[in-house]
Amino acid sequence: xxxxxxxxxxxxxxxxxxxxxxxxxxxxxxxxxxxxxxxxxxxxxxxxxxxxxxxxxxxxxxxxxxxxxxxxxxxxxxxxxxxxxxxxxxxxxxxxxxxxxxxxxxxxxxxxxxxxxxxxxxxxxxxxxxxxxxxxxxxxxxxxxxxxxxxxxxxxxxxxxxxxxxxxxxxxxxxxxxxxxxxxxxxxxxxxxxxxxxxxxxxxxxxxxxxxxxxxxxxxxxxxxxxxxxxxxxxxxxxxxxxxxxxxxxxxxxxxxxxxxxxxxxxxxxxxxxxxxxxxxxxxxxxxxxxxxxxxxxxxxxxxxxxxxxxxxxxxxxxxxxxxxx
Amino acid sequence: xxxxxxxxxxxxxxxxxxxxxxxxxxxxxxxxxxxxxxxxxxxxxxxxxxxxxxxxxxxxxxxxxxxxxxxxxxxxxxxxxxxxxxxxxxxxxxxxxxxxxxxxxxxxxxxxxxxxxxxxxxxxxxxxxxxxxxxxxxxxxxxxxxxxxxxxxxxxxxxxxxxxxxxxxxxxxxxxxxxxxxxxxxxxxxxxxxxxxxxxxxxxxxxxxxxxxxxxxxxxxxxxxxxxxxxxxxxxxxxxxxxxxxxxxxxxxxxxxxxxxxxxxxxxxxxxxxxxxxxxxxxxxxxxxxxxxxxxxxxxxxxxxxxxxxxxxxxxxxxxxxxxxxxxxxxxxxxxxxxxxxxxxxxxxxxxxxxxxxxxxxxxxxxxxxxxxxxxxxxxxxxxxxxxxxxxxxxxxxxxxxxxxxxxxxxxxxxxxxxxxxxxxxxxxxxxxxxxxxxxxxxxxxxxxxxxxxxxxxxxxxxxxxxxxxxxxxxxxxxxxxxxxxxxxxxxxxxxxxxxxxxxxxxxxxxxxx
Numbered sequence: 001x002x003x004x005x006x007x008x009x010x011x012x013x014x015x016x017x018x019x020x021x022x023x024x025x026x027x028x029x030x031x032x033x034x035x036x037x038x039x040x041x042x043x044x045x046x047x048x049x050x051x052x053x054x055x056x057x058x059x060x061x062x063x064x065x066x067x068x069x070x071x072x073x074x075x076x077x078x079x080x081x082x083x084x085x086x087x088x089x090x091x092x093x094x095x096x097x098x099x100x101x102x103x104x105x106x107x108x109x110x111x112x113x114x115x116x117x118x119x120x121x122x123x124x125x126x127x128x129x130x131x132x133x134x135x136x137x138x139x140x141x142x143x144x145x146x147x148x149x150x151x152x153x154x155x156x157x158x159x160x161x162x163x164x165x166x167x168x169x170x171x172x173x174x175x176x177x178x179x180x181x182x183x184x185x186x187x188x189x190x191x192x193x194x195x196x197x198x199x200x201x202x203x204x205x206x207x208x209x210x211x212x213x214x215x216x217x218x219x220x221x222x223x224x225x226x227x228x229x230x231x232x233x234x235x236x237x238x239x240x241x242x243x244x245x246x247x248x249x250x251x252x253x254x255x256x257x258x259x260x261x262x263x264x265x266x267x268x269x270x271x272x273x274x275x276x277x278x279x280x281x282x283x284x285x286x287x288x289x290x291x292x293x294x295x296x297x298x299x300x301x302x303x304x305x306x307x308x309x310x311x312x313x314x315x316x317x318x319x320x321x322x323x324x325x326x
Numbered sequence: 327x328x329x330x331x332x333x334x335x336x337x338x339x340x341x342x343x344x345x346x347x348x349x350x351x352x353x354x355x356x357x358x359x360x361x362x363x364x365x366x367x368x369x370x371x372x373x374x375x376x377x378x379x380x381x382x383x384x385x386x387x388x389x390x391x392x393x394x395x396x397x398x399x400x401x402x403x404x405x406x407x408x409x410x411x412x413x414x415x416x417x418x419x420x421x422x423x424x425x426x427x428x429x430x431x432x433x434x435x436x437x438x439x440x441x442x443x444x445x446x447x448x449x450x451x452x453x454x455x456x457x458x459x460x461x462x463x464x465x466x467x468x469x470x471x472x473x474x475x476x477x478x479x480x481x482x483x484x485x486x487x488x489x490x491x492x493x494x495x496x497x498x499x500x501x502x503x504x505x506x507x508x509x510x511x512x513x514x515x516x517x518x519x520x521x522x523x524x525x526x527x528x529x530x531x532x533x534x535x536x537x538x539x540x541x542x543x544x545x546x547x548x549x550x551x552x553x554x555x556x557x558x559x560x561x562x563x564x565x566x567x568x569x570x571x572x573x574x575x576x577x578x579x580x581x582x583x584x585x586x587x588x589x590x591x592x593x594x595x596x597x598x599x600x601x602x603x604x605x606x607x608x609x610x611x612x613x614x615x616x617x618x619x620x621x622x623x624x625x626x627x628x629x630x631x632x633x634x635x636x637x638x639x640x641x642x643x644x645x646x647x648x649x650x651x652x653x654x655x656x657x658x659x660x661x662x663x664x665x666x667x668x669x670x671x672x673x674x675x676x677x678x679x680x681x682x683x684x685x686x687x688x689x690x691x692x693x694x695x696x697x698x699x700x701x702x703x704x705x706x707x708x709x710x711x712x713x714x715x716x717x718x719x720x721x722x723x724x725x726x727x728x729x730x731x732x733x734x735x736x737x738x739x740x741x742x743x744x745x746x747x748x749x750x751x752x753x754x755x756x757x758x759x760x761x762x763x764x765x766x767x768x769x770x771x772x773x774x775x776x777x778x779x780x781x782x783x784x785x786x787x788x789x790x791x792x793x794x795x796x797x798x799x800x801x802x803x804x805x806x807x808x809x810x811x812x813x814x815x816x817x818x819x820x821x822x823x824x825x826x827x828x829x830x831x832x833x834x835x836x837x838x839x840x
Contacts, residue, residue, distance in 0.1 A: 181444045186431050193424035200406055200422055201486075202436040260426035 006254025007266040009306065013252075013299070014273050021276065025283045031159025033279060035152075038165035041275040043068065043223040043230060045168040045268060047242065048249045049175035050219030052267040055250050056179070057191040057212050058259030059115035063104065063122035064220040065242035067097050069235070070130040071224025076138035076234025086144045094221045100126065101217025105210035119213075123243065130236040137235040140228060148229050164226045171219065176264040188212060192259030248300050249274055257304070273299065335398055337362040337525040338383075338414070338494050343392035345382050352378040353549045355392070360494060360525040365516055367528045367540035367557070371569055371624050371789055374546040376529055380496055384409040384416050397493065415487030419499040421479040423486070425472025430454035432471050433486050461485050461515050477508035481515060488519060495519065496527040501535055502625075513539050531625040532806070533562065545569055563828045569623070570791060570824070590615050592650070593751055593783035594666075596635065599644030605630045606808035607644055612752055612783040617774060619798030620787045621823050627807035628787045629671060632754045635785060636668040637661035648751075662695055664752075667745030671756040671787070673734070677741050680730030684720065685711035687729045687740050692747045714743035718773065738770060752783045759793060771797055791820045803827060 022029040038045075047064045054061045071093050078089035100122065108118045152160035179185040187208050190198040199205045228234055247257075253270030255262025277295045281287045338360040345353040353375045360366050370376050381387045383394055385403030394401055396412060403409035406416065423432045430447075431438075433454045438445045454467040461481050471479055480500055487495060497516070501509045516526055516539060528540055536543065536557070543560060545552040545568040552568045590613040600607030605627045612618055612635075620628045633639040637655045646655045648664050655661060661668065670676040678687055689707050696702070702710075711725040718739040720732075729740055738758055745753055759770050774797050778784055788794050794801055801818050803811040803826040811826040 177444075181447070183436070183438055183440065183445055186427070186435060186438065186445065189427055189431070190424050190435055193426040197422050197424055198435075201424070201432075202407060202410075260424075 006261075006303075006306070007263050007269070010252060010254050010266050010269045010273070010303075014269050014276065017273065017276050021280050021283070025280075028279065028283060031155040031157035033159075035155055035159035035161050035165065037272065037275045037279055038168065039160075039162045039230070040278070041271050042162075042164040042168040043227040043239070044242065044245060044249065044274070045271045046171050046226060047216075047220050047223040048246045048253075048267045048271050049171055049264055050216035051243075051246045051250050052175070052253070052255055052262055052264055053179065053188055053212050054115075054216045055192075055247070055255050055257060056259055056262045057188045057208070058195065059108070059209075059212070060119060060247070061101075061104075061122075061213060061216045061220075062116065062119040062243050063100075063126055064216060064223070064246060065239045065244075066123045066126035066130070067100065067217055067220035068224040068227055068239035068242060069237065070126045070133075071097060071221050072228045072231070072234040072238050073130040073133045073138065073236050074234070075225060075228050076140050077133055079140055079142050080138055086142050090225055093225070094218060097221030097224070098214050098218040101220075102210050102214040104217070105213030106206075108213070109206045109209040115213075127236070127240075133236065134234070135236060137233050139233045141232075145229060145232055149232070164229050167222070167226060171222070172264060172268050179264050184208075184211070189260060192256075192261070245274065245296070248296050252296075252299055252303050254303070336360060336395075337397060339395040340379075340383060341393050341395075343379065343382055343394070344390045345378055345387060346390055351549055353382065356546065356549070356551045358544055358551070359554070360527060362493075362523045362525050363520050364541040365520050365526045365528055365539055367530065367536040367543045368546070369529075369531075369536065369543060369565070369569060370546035370552075374569075375549040376546055377498070378549075379546065380416065380498060380527070380529070384414055384496070410487070410490060410492070413491060413493040414496065415490065415492035415494070416496040416498065417480065417483045417487060417500060419502050421476065421483050423471055423479060423483050425479075426470060428468050429458070429465065429471050429474070429482055430467040432482055433457060433467075433489065457485050457489055458482070461518075462511065475508070476503045477505075477511060480504070480512060484515065484519075488524065492524065494525045494527070496529070498529045499531070500528075501530060501532060509535065531623060533565070533623075534806075537562070563824060566623070566824055566828050570789065593648070594635075594664075595647045597645045597647070599634060599641050599646060601630075601634060601639060601642050604639065604807070605634060608809040610635070610802065610809070612785055614751070614781045614783050615778055616799045617778050617784045617786055617797050619794035619801040620785065620804060621791060621794050621801055622804035622827060624789075625807075626804040626827075627809075628804055629756055630807065631802075631804065631809070632668065632756050632785065632787055635752075636666050636754050637664075638668065662691065662748070665748070665750045666752045666754065667691070667748060667750040668754045669738070669741045669745065669756060669758060671760065673737055673741065673760075678729045678737050681728055683726045684715065684729055684732070684740055685725035688714055688725075688743045688747055691744045695748050710747055714746060717746075718743055719769070735770065739773075742773065746777070750782065752785065753777065754785045754787075756787045757789065758786065759788065759790065791823055794823070795820055805829075 018028070027033065047068065051061055051064065074093050074096070075089050078084040078092070079086050104118050104122050107113060108115050148163045151163045153166070155161055179188065187198070187203050190201065190203050191205065191208055195205055227239060231238065249270035250262070250267050251257055251270070252273055253262070253266030253268070255266060274292070274296055278289070278292050281289055281291050336359040340356065340358040343353055343356045344351070356375065356379060358379065368376050368379070378387065382389045385405050385408055396414065401412050403412055403414070424435070427435065430451045434450050439449045439453065440446065451467050458465065458467065458481070461484070463478065463481055465474065465478065471482060484495065500512060504512065516528070520526055528536070530536055540557045542554060543557050543565065544554045545565070547569065592611055593614045594612045596608065596610045598607045598609060608631065620631060622628050630639070634641050636658065637660045638658050640656045646653055653664055655664065679690070685707055688711050689702055692710070693702055708725065714720070715723050715725060720736050720739045720743070729737055732740065755774070758774070771793060774784060774786060786794070786797065795818055798818060799814070801813045801823060802809055803813065803823060805827055810829070813822055813826070
């Protein structure tokens, strides 16, 4: 159905890439490597699900990297300096980020501003706020952190499915459910098709905009908490530029950057492709890790070219004979 | 037919609707009634007020005065959505649905069948299929709407509107992008809906279709109601007269005696020139010192012809010749290079640059023709501007005044001056007198005659038949995007033009129709 062909292509790229890597480094095809790949990219996967909703609705959210950074600093300070119980700190930071996203959505709708500008402002705001809290890395030593880090499901073949990987998978599933099976999801596609038409057809465009950006920021907050589990620290410079990796993953996953088409599963595959490239470079050992960016760039370009091709094909005009005088 | 419908009170009753935009009165005291189960055509030329009336009824524009009653109760929707909820649905030529969603989602957006917060996709598709089956459509409702033809999209839009319990269905130019077979399907559906008691307003400029489908016709002109008639008892000629506002008996004004025009040199000729889906191939000769008028109803292919002649649109067949030699004419640049000029109909958007001064507007085309590397000196510019301001009597005679501050007639003169400055051989004028007051009107007509006497070839489009008759040496009549007739010499008068426009596809006689 909708968005399937691009998703299929993404899946083929992932499988082919994995096969190629496995030929060169047979060890890659192990549950251990796959488990690590999921763990390493857990935060990226979570934030990319939110970005998928935003982009399908015809918008963009540049603030997510900064929200992740802010979250890690806030959580670290709350637990280590202010003595707040970790769970309370989590709830507080999620409420903060959700409110932040809702505010951006409201500004976009009420003042009819381009999401690019509003979320760019949000990006500076959140990053600035995290620097205000602390400019140095704050290590987190709370017991819950070691508990969560130690928790993992054993996979056959020695791999570990960590807690944060599980969180990511649950959110991917939940996101897919929300996007593809609910009225909310249908409205997200409707907004991406045309805001004015969706409004004429009865969709509450304003409420939807607020909810979509709220969801994106909320997921960025969860990604921030996951990131703090991953690094056991809060640092105001963490996740710089992650918004761009996220957008890349979404687009490689077959979501149309202009909105209206895309899928959660595609985004998940897009995240895995980026993780796979990173893993390959780690295995190779001689390549600079910046090759990840170069490979991502090439893939991104290829996918956008492909989408444009598909769109152009769909818009091919139908020739009609001139109406002769009857 | 006339009496069987009468006893029922009107389904939709519009009384004394007025609407102004600034100083322009778009609608003045317009009445309109729609009965349950009838198909009612709403007709009028460009600017007659059809769109404004629809938008006022559906609440897109607030109205200045008047009332709208639906089923006897007064309604005042404040948005298209509110009108829809009240039972008035509009389907525009540009289908207002979402091409990226499935057909089923489009039909049920925001009212999908749900269970436990999950859309019941299978149930929704089943209902969508059943709904469309009622319209004779058997398609895969899970496929994106955009993958289907415009006709299917129209039917989907109508199905959605009707399913939202519409009692009044307004179809604005629904057939403009459909082929004959699709039109038949649409008409079948319209008849079926009318049979169910839904009142349908049908806006179209295809008169054949209006006669085929409608029960009654309401004609608007210049924002006023001209009349409401039974279709069956309204001859086509009478209808066109209502739309164009001309009495057949009206005498033609004094014409410059033509006759020797055959002897004139051919400036440009077009053989079997046309573009598929745009204008049917035509033959056209334009001679020096001659005005050719293009007459026809809105949408008959007048502007399209003008754009092909100038090169604003690329022809896909036929041959253009200038002074006897074959030429390449594919872009406006080619047109300018060949010495053609074009004053488009939409003066404000396609013609003048409102913020620039009169002088800058006048030298624009000449500078473009000379190229960037041969700038006109300020002295030359002043000289040119002064010459044309004097020649065309542009007022106020201030070359440094922004054109946006001039009256419509003077803006038109500035446009004329712009092309005259390039010393063209052929000038195409699309509705040169639209929106100009009466005095300026006469002056523009005088200018057209003068330019012609100076040896220029002119191709002029106008909806004002009197006007065309006054200055044209030949009149080409268009209908349904094809050139159907050419009148010359004594044959040029309003009644002959009307007869040619109204001719029902059969032979066209020039003599004595009245």
